[in-house]
Amino acid sequence: MSPTEILRQLFDTAVAAAQPECRIPAFLPPPPKGKTVVVGAGKSAAAMARAVEQAWSEPLSGVVVTRYGHGAATQRVEVLEAAHPVPDANGMAAAERILETVTPLGADDLVICLISGGGSALLTLPPVGIGLEVLADLNRQLLRSGADIGEMNAVRKNLSRSSGGRLAAAAYPAQVVSLLISDVPGDDLRAIASGPTVGDTATAQDALRILQKYDIHVPPEVLAYLQANPDPVIAPGDERLSTTTNHLIAAPQQSLEAAAQKAQALGYQPLILGSAIEGEARQVGIVHAGIVQQVVQYQQPIAPPCIILSGGETTVTVTGEAGKGGRNSEFLLSLAVALKGREKVWAIACDTDGIDGSEDNAGAVIWPTIVPQGRDRGFKAGELLAAHDSYSFFEGVEALVTTGPTLTNVNDFRAILIDA
Numbered sequence: 001m002s003p004t005e006i007l008r009q010l011f012d013t014a015v016a017a018a019q020p021e022c023r024i025p026a027f028l029p030p031p032p033k034g035k036t037v038v039v040g041a042g043k044s045a046a047a048m049a050r051a052v053e054q055a056w057s058e059p060l061s062g063v064v065v066t067r068y069g070h071g072a073a074t075q076r077v078e079v080l081e082a083a084h085p086v087p088d089a090n091g092m093a094a095a096e097r098i099l100e101t102v103t104p105l106g107a108d109d110l111v112i113c114l115i116s117g118g119g120s121a122l123l124t125l126p127p128v129g130i131g132l133e134v135l136a137d138l139n140r141q142l143l144r145s146g147a148d149i150g151e152m153n154a155v156r157k158n159l160s161r162s163s164g165g166r167l168a169a170a171a172y173p174a175q176v177v178s179l180l181i182s183d184v185p186g187d188d189l190r191a192i193a194s195g196p197t198v199g200d201t202a203t204a205q206d207a208l209r210i211l212q213k214y215d216i217h218v219p220p221e222v223l224a225y226l227q228a229n230p231d232p233v234i235a236p237g238d239e240r241l242s243t244t245t246n247h248l249i250a251a252p253q254q255s256l257e258a259a260a261q262k263a264q265a266l267g268y269q270p271l272i273l274g275s276a277i278e279g280e281a282r283q284v285g286i287v288h289a290g291i292v293q294q295v296v297q298y299q300q301p302i303a304p305p306c307i308i309l310s311g312g313e314t315t316v317t318v319t320g321e322a323g324k325g326g327r328n329s330e331f332l333l334s335l336a337v338a339l340k341g342r343e344k345v346w347a348i349a350c351d352t353d354g355i356d357g358s359e360d361n362a363g364a365v366i367w368p369t370i371v372p373q374g375r376d377r378g379f380k381a382g383e384l385l386a387a388h389d390s391y392s393f394f395e396g397v398e399a400l401v402t403t404g405p406t407l408t409n410v411n412d413f414r415a416i417l418i419d420a
Helices: 003-016 045-055 089-102 132-145 149-157 166-171 204-213 220-228 252-265 281-298 327-339 370-376 381-386 390-396
Strands: 036-041 061-067 077-082 110-115 175-181 244-250 269-277 306-312 345-351 363-366 412-418
Touching: 003 252, 003 345, 003 363, 003 412, 036 045, 036 089, 045 061, 045 077, 045 110, 061 089, 077 089, 089 166, 110 166, 132 149, 132 220, 149 204, 166 175, 204 220, 252 269, 252 306, 252 412, 269 281, 281 306, 281 327, 281 412, 327 345, 327 363, 327 370, 327 381, 327 390, 327 412, 370 381, 381 390
Parallel strands: 036 061, 036 110, 061 077, 110 175, 175 244, 269 306
Antiparallel strands: 306 412, 345 363, 345 412
């Protein structure tokens, strides 16, 4: 196999390790005395619902919401679709349906809650008096600001009727078993989809501080609501969370370990740098290039032939008009520029949900001569990187990785192959 084929196999292995069908059955509880209801939100919600149906022989019903195009065929659980990353009216209606589904349940009933990345936008339900478009605009501003996922979620859950433990509280006193696929650095359950079944300590004052930090325009009604704070997030010790159990069923580290085993089987020594790497995508690319330099020149901390693996969630701070692309392609273009055509180095960077940023690709690949090849075709890597237009570069050199929706999401996957 060529180096790019090997890298693509590693990405496919990482995605396969996080598929709901191979994770969910081990975490399902015994059937309850009463009814079983399935609810959920996220890019993997439909696939997770299908996996529950396949493993659950007793009666069940329910409703989940996923991103447009991320649906899966289910028989007993209704699948709704809505917008991501900026919420829309369909997501708001779905959130209302989900809360209405769990609110009348009793102590003998069971809620199986399926949560994955993307749920923050898909389960948006603004407070009374704040319009959806207002929240959508705040979300757009935050996405362009460079705020990390924890900061964005602190704002979201303080402007919500469904996150910050509120979904679990609405289901009380029913038993709630929440199954979560992590797409956040560090696997903090409070941050996955803004923690609809997890208690939290994020305050309205925290949200105001974050909005001020990133110079976000805050409409008067939002400012007034946060200052009054009439519906705070559910605290971790709240009695309404006493019947809820949260299980992390898939995480970035598991997928990196699966890729590492595959790399070793293919004859490459793997090195996992970390599953929770954050920061500006282009700066993370430069740091990875420095690690490659150390490996090639000094065989430290590993000697070629080897594959360096990492995960996490970088950010892209956009100023002015931006081109097309996402954080993985921006990381990769930065890496390619910083490597300066170093021989025997190939790399891949993809979002495990199959969609990187604003376009339809999962990510891209690079090889030693990709920058001059792009220049020969009229695509100047440095200029396109400065314009946040990495997609155009990789499209121009035919280096995009396109998978379509993978129906899971354990964040970004990066692999750098260094031959001897």
